[in-house]
Structure formats: C-alpha cells, structure tokens
Amino acid sequence: MTTATDDKYRLILVPHTHWDREWYFPYQRYRTRLVGFFDLLLEIFDRDPEYKHFLLDGHTILIEDYLDVRPDRRAEIERVVQDGRLAIGPWYEIPDMSLPSGEALVRNLLRGHRVAEQFGPVMKVGYIPDPFGQIAHMPAILRGFGIDRCVFWRGADDTLDTTEFIWESPDGSDVLVVHMPGGYGIGGPFPLESDEEFEERIAFIRRNLEPLAQTRTLLAMWGSDHVAPQPELPALIAELNKRLDDAEVVHGGLMQVFDEVEGQVSRDRLQRRRGEFRSGQRAHLLPGVLSARMWIKQHTFAGEQILTRWAEPLTLWSGLLRGKLGEAWNEPPRVAGPPSPHPKEPKSESGLLDRAWRLLLENQPHDSICGCSIDQTHDEMKPRFDQCEQVGEELTQHAIRRISAQGPADRVYVFNPLPGPRTDYVTVVVPKADAKVPIALVDDEGRRYQCQRVEGEDTDDRTTVGFAPEVPGFGYRAFELEHGEPAPPKAAKRRIENDTSIVEANQRDGTLTLEIKGAGVRWTGLNRLVDGGDRGDEYNYCATDPDELVRGPASKPEINVIEHGPARQTLEIKMTYRLPARLTSRRQRIARSVAVPVRVIASVSPGVPRVDIRTEVDNRAEDHRLRAHFPTGIAVNKAYGEQHFGVVERPLALPVADDSWMEQPIGTHPQKTFCDVNDGHGGLMIANRGLPEYEVLDTKNGAEIALTLFRSVGWLSRIDFPSRKGGAGPYLETPAAQLIGTNVAEYAIIPHRGGWEGGYQQAHAFATPMRARWNRRGSGILPGSGSLLDLESEGLVVTALKRPEGVERDGTTILRLYNILDTPTKGQVRLSEPSSRVQVVNMLEEPLAPANVKSGWAMLDLKPNEIVTLRFDR
Numbered sequence: 063m064t065t066a067t068d069d070k071y072r073l074i075l076v077p078h079t080h081w082d083r084e085w086y087f088p089y090q091r092y093r094t095r096l097v098g099f100f101d102l103l104l105e106i107f108d109r110d111p112e113y114k115h116f117l118l119d120g121h122t123i124l125i126e127d128y129l130d131v132r133p134d135r136r137a138e139i140e141r142v143v144q145d146g147r148l149a150i151g152p153w154y155e156i157p158d159m160s161l162p163s164g165e166a167l168v169r170n171l172l173r174g175h176r177v178a179e180q181f182g183p184v185m186k187v188g189y190i191p192d193p194f195g196q197i198a199h200m201p202a203i204l205r206g207f208g209i210d211r212c213v214f215w216r217g218a219d220d221t222l223d224t225t226e227f228i229w230e231s232p233d234g235s236d237v238l239v240v241h242m243p244g245g246y247g248i249g250g251p252f253p254l255e256s257d258e259e260f261e262e263r264i265a266f267i268r269r270n271l272e273p274l275a276q277t278r279t280l281l282a283m284w285g286s287d288h289v290a291p292q293p294e295l296p297a298l299i300a301e302l303n304k305r306l307d308d309a310e311v312v313h314g315g316l317m318q319v320f321d322e323v324e325g326q327v328s329r330d331r332l333q334r335r336r337g338e339f340r341s342g343q344r345a346h347l348l349p350g351v352l353s354a355r356m357w358i359k360q361h362t363f364a365g366e367q368i369l370t371r372w373a374e375p376l377t378l379w380s381g382l383l384r385g386k387l388g389e390a391w392n393e394p395p396r397v398a399g400p401p402s403p404h405p406k407e408p409k410s411e412s413g414l415l416d417r418a419w420r421l422l423l424e425n426q427p428h429d430s431i432c433g434c435s436i437d438q439t440h441d442e443m444k445p446r447f448d449q450c451e452q453v454g455e456e457l458t459q460h461a462i463r464r465i466s467a468q469g470p471a472d473r474v475y476v477f478n479p480l481p482g483p484r485t486d487y488v489t490v491v492v493p494k495a496d497a498k499v500p501i502a503l504v505d506d507e508g509r510r511y512q513c514q515r516v517e518g519e520d521t522d523d524r525t526t527v528g529f530a531p532e533v534p535g536f537g538y539r540a541f542e543l544e545h546g547e548p549a550p551p552k553a554a555k556r557r558i559e560n561d562t563s564i565v566e567a568n569q570r571d572g573t574l575t576l577e578i579k580g581a582g583v584r585w586t587g588l589n590r591l592v593d594g595g596d597r598g599d600e601y602n603y604c605a606t607d608p609d610e611l612v613r614g615p616a617s618k619p620e621i622n623v624i625e626h627g628p629a630r631q632t633l634e635i636k637m638t639y640r641l642p643a644r645l646t647s648r649r650q651r652i653a654r655s656v657a658v659p660v661r662v663i664a665s666v667s668p669g670v671p672r673v674d675i676r677t678e679v680d681n682r683a684e685d686h687r688l689r690a691h692f693p694t695g696i697a698v699n700k701a702y703g704e705q706h707f708g709v710v711e712r713p714l715a716l717p718v719a720d721d722s723w724m725e726q727p728i729g730t731h732p733q734k735t736f737c738d739v740n741d742g743h744g745g746l747m748i749a750n751r752g753l754p755e756y757e758v759l760d761t762k763n764g765a766e767i768a769l770t771l772f773r774s775v776g777w778l779s780r781i782d783f784p785s786r787k788g789g790a791g792p793y794l795e796t797p798a799a800q801l802i803g804t805n806v807a808e809y810a811i812i813p814h815r816g817g818w819e820g821g822y823q824q825a826h827a828f829a830t831p832m833r834a835r836w837n838r839r840g841s842g843i844l845p846g847s848g849s850l851l852d853l854e855s856e857g858l859v860v861t862a863l864k865r866p867e868g869v870e871r872d873g874t875t876i877l878r879l880y881n882i883l884d885t886p887t888k889g890q891v892r893l894s895e896p897s898s899r900v901q902v903v904n905m906l907e908e909p910l911a912p913a914n915v916k917s918g919w920a921m922l923d924l925k926p927n928e929i930v931t932l933r934f935d936r
C-alpha cells in the first residue's frame with residue numbers, strides 16, 4: 063500500500079454516480095437511463111484497464127434493475143466486482159435513515175449483502191451519501207454487519223472541525239467516519255471539458271478538505287446525481303499529476319481511503335462524537351420530509367408491523383408446532399392452498415415473506431419514503447405497499463388458523479405479539495346463537511370478560527363483539543363465548559371513563575380533559591387541533607409571515623358518547639374548522655376560507671391506561687400544516703423521542719443560527735412510536751401509528767407536545783421562502799402532496815409515573831394491537847393459552863422473531879432484541895419449544911459465540927441500547 067509519507071497530499075478520487083432510483087422522474091424513466099449508464103460503465107471497464115475503480119453508490123438494487131433487462135451482462139459484472147474495480151453494497155437501497163424502523167434498516171443491509179455476495183466482495187463501508195440526517199444508532203447497526211467505517215454528508219454543524227472522527231452509538235459501538243463536508247457532488251458539475259477545468263476542480267476540493275483533514279489522504283468524491291462515468295478520467299489524472307508537485311491524484315475507492323487514513327492516524331487520536339447529527343447549518347437537513355405525504359409514513363409503519371410483528375413470528379411458530387406435533391398436527395381445511403406449514407417445506411412462506419420485504423424496501427429509498435418526489439413516483443408506491451400488506455395479511459391469517467386449529471374447539475383466540483401479559487381491547491367476528499347475543503368471554507381459568515357489540519357490523523348469522531382480555535406475551539389465549547340477554551343500554555353520559563381515567567370533551571373547542579382517578583392529576587386542552595400556513599415545499603416547512611394559526615373549530619362541536627359498554631367507552635367529537643383555502647401569495651394565507659370537517663374519536667378500556675384517539679380530517683385546504691397539541695403543564699428544557707434502538711433526549715431550545723446557515727433551525731424532530739415530556743416524577747407520552755414528526759414547544763405554561771397529523775404543500779422544491787437557502791430539487795408542482803380528501807391519524811395519550819420508562823410499553827401496545835379470531839374446529843392438543851417465547855427482563859424490546867435468512871436448517875429461530883433503557887439491564891429468554899443450542903449471532907446471522915444458557919434460559923446482560931441477535935436451534 064502506498065501512503066502519504068512524503069508529506070504530499072494524496073487525493074483519492076472516487077468516481078461514482080448518485081442514483082436515486084425514483085425521484086423527479088418515476089422508476090422506469092430512471093431505469094431506462096440506468097441501462098445506458100451501466101452499458102457505458104461496463105464498456106469503459108472492458109476497453110480501458112487504466113479505469114481502475116467505480117463506486118456503485120452503495121446499493122445493490124441497481125444491479126437487479128439492470129440485469130432484469132440485461133441478464134447477459136451478469137458475468138461481466140461478476141468479473142469487475144471480483145477484480146475490485148466495481149464497489150457494490152452494503153445497502154440494498156439507500157433509505158432515509160430516520161423513517162424506516164431499526165429492523166427495516168437491518169433487513170436493508172442484510173439484503174444488500176445477500177445480493178452483493180452473488181457477485182463478489184461487499185464494500186464494507188457504511189456509505190450514506192445523501193440521506194437527510196444521521197441517526198444515533200447507526201454505528202451499532204453497521205457494527206452488526208462487521209462494518210467499522212462510514213462516510214456521510216448531511217447533519218453535522220461546524221463544531222465538527224475534522225473530516226475524520228469516531229462516531230459512537232449509545233451502546234458504545236463506534237465507527238471511523240470520513241465526513242464529506244462538501245457532499246458527494248463536490249467535484250461537479252459534470253461533465254467537465256478540459257485539463258484546466260479538471261485542475262481547477264481538484265484545487266477547489268483541496269481548499270475545502272485540507273484544512274479539515276487529519277491525514278495526508280483526502281476523499282475526493284467524483285460524481286453527482288445520475289451522472290454517467292467519464293471515460294477520459296484516467297487521462298485527465300495522468301496529465302494533472304505531471305503538473306502537481308505538492309499532491310498526487312489517485313483513482314481509487316472508499317476502502318483505499320480508509321486503509322490509508324488508518325495507516326496514518328490511530329483511532330484513539332481522533333475526536334469522538336456520540337449520537338445523532340441533525341443540523342442544517344452546513345448542508346440541507348430537509349426535516350420537513352418527516353411530514354410530507356403522511357400516508358407514506360403510515361403505510362411504511364403498517365408494512366413493517368405486519369411483517370415483523372405478525373407474519374414472521376406466526377409462520378415461524380406454526381412451523382415449529384407442526385414439527386413438534388408430527389402426526390397429531392391438525393391441518394385446518396384448506397381455503398385455497400395456503401403455503402405449506404411443514405418445517406421441511408418452509409421455503410414457500412419464506413419466499414413470500416422475502417417478496418413482501420422487497421416490496422417494502424423498494425419504498426424506503428430516501429426520495430421515496432420521504433415524500434419529496436413527483437406525484438407519479440408516489441402513486442407507484444401505493445401498489446407496492448398494498449401488495450406487501452396483502453402477503454403479510456394472508457400469511458398471518460393462515461398461521462392464526464393453523465395454530466388455533468391445534469387448541470380447543472369453539473373458542474375465540476386472541477394473539478398478542480408483544481412481550482409480557484397484556485390487557486387490551488380487541489374485536490372479533492363470532493357466530494350468532496339463536497336469538498341470544500354474546501355477553502361475555504371466559505378463559506380456561508374461568509376469568510370472565512364482559513363484551514359489547516360493535517354497532518353496524520352484524521350479518522344474518524354473525525356479529526362483531528369487542529372485549530379487553532389479558533393475553534400472555536408472544537402468545538395466545540382462547541375464550542369461550544357466553545350468550546345471554548343483552549344488558550339494557552345505559553344512558554350515555556357526557557364523558558367516558560375506565561378504572562384509571564375520566565375523559566371529557568370541552569363543549570366549546572372540542573379539546574379533551576383527562577383526569578386520573580384518585581391521583582388529583584388533571585390535564586385540560588389536550589388534542590387541540592392547531593392549523594398553520596405552510597409556504598415551504600416537500601422538503602421544508604416554512605411558516606407564513608405572519609404565522610396565522612387557527613386554534614379551534616368555527617362553531618360549537620357536536621359531542622356524543624357513541625360506545626358505553628363494559629369493554630370500551632368512546633367519545634365522538636364532530637367539528638368544522640374554517641381554514642384559509644390556500645396561500646394568497648407565497649407569503650400569507652388567503653382571506654377566503656373553506657370548511658374542513660373533523661371527527662375525533664377518543665376511547666378508553668378497562669385495564670388499559672391510555673386514551674386512544676382517531677382523528678379523521680376531510681381536508682379541503684391547501685398549503686398548511688395540521689397538528690394536535692398536548693399541553694403538559696410540566697416545565698422542562700428537554701424532551702424525549704423514541705428512535706430505532708433506544709430513546710433520544712433533545713433540548714427544547716433551538717440552536718442559535720445566523721444568516722449563514724443553509725437552513726434555519728426547526729423544533730420538529732423524528733420519532734418512532736412515541737414522544738414524551740416528563741420531570742422524572744411523572745409525565746405525558748403521546749404514542750402514534752406511523753406519525754413520525756413531533757415538536758415540543760416551550761410555553762409559559764410548560765412544555766406542549768405538537769404532533770403533526772399532516773402537512774399540505776404543492777411543490778417539490780421552491781427557492782422563495784426563508785427557512786432554507788436554495789433549492790433541494792427541481793421546481794415542480796406536486797398537487798397530490800396537498801392531501802386533499804380524507805386523512806386519518808391514530809395516536810394515544812399515555813399519562814405515566816416516573817420517566818418515559820413508565821409509559822413506553824403502553825406506546826408499544828398502542829402501536830401493535832392484538833388480533834382475535836373465532837375458531838370452530840380444534841383438535842384440543844394445545845391448551846387454552848400458550849406462548850412462543852418467554853422473556854423476563856426490564857427494558858428488553860424484541861424487533862425480530864423469525865426464521866433465519868435463506869432457511870438453511872429446519873427448526874431454527876432468529877431473535878433480535880435490544881435494551882431500550884439508558885442504563886444496563888439483565889434478562890432471560892427462552893423459546894417454548896426446546897432448543898439444543900443457543901448462539902449469539904451478528905446481524906448477518908453468522909455465529910459469534912455460544913449464548914450463556916442456564917436451565918434452558920439464555921441469560922442476557924446488555925449495555926444501554928445494546929442490540930443482541932440470538933439463534934436457537936432445535
């Protein structure tokens with residue numbers, strides 16, 4: 063290896079293209095160009111041995127997209143990858159980092175490796191060229207794949223004053239970063255014309271990077287969005303090197319950059335940074351993508367849920383049971399040839415899951431999931447979401463039928479995909495018995511749960527009932543129906559209540575009052591819908607000038623108690639907001655208003671310390687942002703948002719910015735299933751299903767949570783508003799991003815004791831409702847309740863419970879969990895089916911060490927936010 067020992071700077075020039083798979087053109091238009099790009103690249107490699115290297119943008123789906131129409135080029139790609147000339151992987155596609163779940167990021171890298179390995183070595187650099195901010199847990203994820211090197215651009219402020227540094231996750235996992243302060247396109251614009259132009263650009267790169275570099279090796283990215291490879295590059299480099307006396311330009315790759323950097327400076331001499339990077343000081347962060355086209359975020363969440371919480375664990379469980387029961391297995395009547403549950407034939411289920419994951423991952427590239435593309439691009443995402451959910455739903459229903467067919471007959475089976483016993487409201491369709499109706503459900507230990515009819519869903523022979531049972535963790539419980547005379551309907555009051563809370567609606571503005579029984583705690587003004595103008599675009603929110611907010615309905619709301627049963631009570635609030643129809647100029651909202659009907663449904667159930675809310679908005683206004691506000695009355699200077707493998711603390715105060723910043727700071731942040739305000743003694747948590755943007759406002763009455771329900775904008779990118787400098791993409795209209803029509807948001811209020819640790823399990827419960835199914839035929843071999851997994855711990859959260867990737871052995875289970883707490887924790891876990899061997903594996907599912915097993919339990923001892931993957935073999 064040559065190193066820069068003679069004090070000359072070495073610019074490793076890395077030719078690449080940044081290939082957004084779909085963005086301001088839809089997929090097939092870019093793909094058509096991709097074919098031309100790839101043809102040319104392979105031709106250059108073939109023709110010119112001096113064309114040493116090309117970086118294929120860090121993702122492998124491009125190779126599939128190319129070979130789909132040019133299958134004859136497979137061998138050529140294999141050759142250039144194996145020769146080290148074409149760097150591929152580690153991602154499958156380059157996702158947004160904030161919006162997918164932690165598990166989806168893991169599957170993305172897993173699939174990226176799997177595809178790349180078909181061709182040759184995987185580039186072991188966490189290459190994050192474009193994504194809009196860096197997440198706290200990325201070093202831990204990369205380390206899970208044996209990657210300890212990372213390159214990124216956006217998110218750092220100017221306190222990062224070196225290009226090389228060590229980036230650390232909350233669990234202490236770290237990676238060496240070579241930062242791209244000028245982005246992946248620092249060498250552009252392309253193409254360039256002459257030796258002189260090339261020399262000027264190299265000088266520009268040196269001026270930018272040399273003051274920050276900790277070694278004599280510089281990363282000179284040489285490419286930009288969808289650019290073609292330059293055949294003349296080797297000649298330009300050779301010519302320039304003849305004239306340079308204090309530097310050398312080298313045609314190379316990212317791995318070479320890291321090898322040289324590590325040859326010159328040891329990791330412990332570099333500065334360390336911990337946690338996320340979300341500053342818009344030096345490069346666009348584009349935080350408004352968290353709320354652009356909210357339906358994409360909601361479908362992303364739904365797809366991740368159906369695959370990881372339902373289809374994967376339940377198909378695994380039904381396969382394990384099939385293997386255990388052998389001849390005693392009771393296969394339910396075939397509906398239309400569901401895939402085989404036999405453990406020797408899991409390939410059809412695994413193949414379907416694999417296809418469903420591909421559809422979901424195709425929707426997670428940063429320009430796709432962020433909602434910052436043209437309407438056509440996002441229209442094409444809808445069928446992918448739908449098909450992913452269809453496969454997940456079918457596999458889930460088949461598995462539920464099969465598992466319940468092994469238990470007692472004529473029962474309602476309720477499944478809980480979360481750890482620990484849990485009580486929650488669930489509905490189920492059951493047969494009618496004569497003229498009588500179900501009045502309760504009774505489990506095999508004699509516990510009786512009163513149920514209530516769900517209005518409007520009856521057929522001639524079936525009725526839908528709801529009840530709130532307790533169900534074991536990662537398991538099921540079966541219930542017998544008790545029929546009788548229905549209780550006479552109670553007179554509906556103006557309020558709803560359960561064992562812990564009373565909820566009322568304000569007669570004037572439709573906000574909620576929540577009182578905790580016996581605690582003397584009362585919150586008012588909750589769920590106030592606040593609407594403001596938005597003069598920004600898909601990438602950035604920008605308030606109008608002045609910021610004209612609509613903080614209540616135009617007339618008195620209509621409030622009704624629409625359910626008042628023993629299992630659930632529900633309040634309905636119908637309101638009409640009058641909102642300015644759109645912007646009048648690009649600065650202010652127009653005086654003319656439109657009526658926007660809003661329906662809020664708030665529900666409580668016994669044994670469930672939450673208020674579940676569903677808000678339906680028939681949006682008829684443009685250029686605005688609608689949020690639900692929750693004044694907490696708690697004076698704090700920081701708040702919490704759940705992230706991929708832990709909870710991140712963020713200050714309420716914005717950083718001090720001046721006009722030199724690329725973006726003005728904004729208080730909206732990304733979250734997973736909850737955000738929280740607490741003072742250590744108690745607090746208020748807001749959980750959600752697929753609403754990733756929140757802000758905590760610092761008001762004179764304490765911290766106030768604002769949850770974004772949706773944001774309506776009409777432009778992909780504009781340059782005429784003050785919260786961002788310059789464009790973030792082409793100046794194109796996007797009428798569908800106005801979200802005219804029905805928008806539904808689901809979220810929950812969770813009052814809790816202590817810190818956020820006192821509420822997060824309810825947030826996870828809200829995010830993951832239970833499922834119930836009536837089952838007529840059952841063999842009765844399994845008991846009236848059962849679990850796939852026992853987990854005893856404080857703070858351990860499961861993200862994956864599935865068959866191994868590629869299914870190489872029957873009866874093998876992969877379990878991934880992490881410690882959500884900010885403190886170390888211990889725990890123990892076991893499968894209900896016996897395991898002959900338990901191993902700790904990496905995220906590629908390769909063995910690392912035997913697990914510490916005592917009396918059949920795998921013992922766990924995890925650092926804060928540490929992620930562990932286990933493999934159980936039967």
Ligand SMILES: [Zn+2]
Nearest residue numbers: 080082192428
């Ligand atoms: Zn991009």
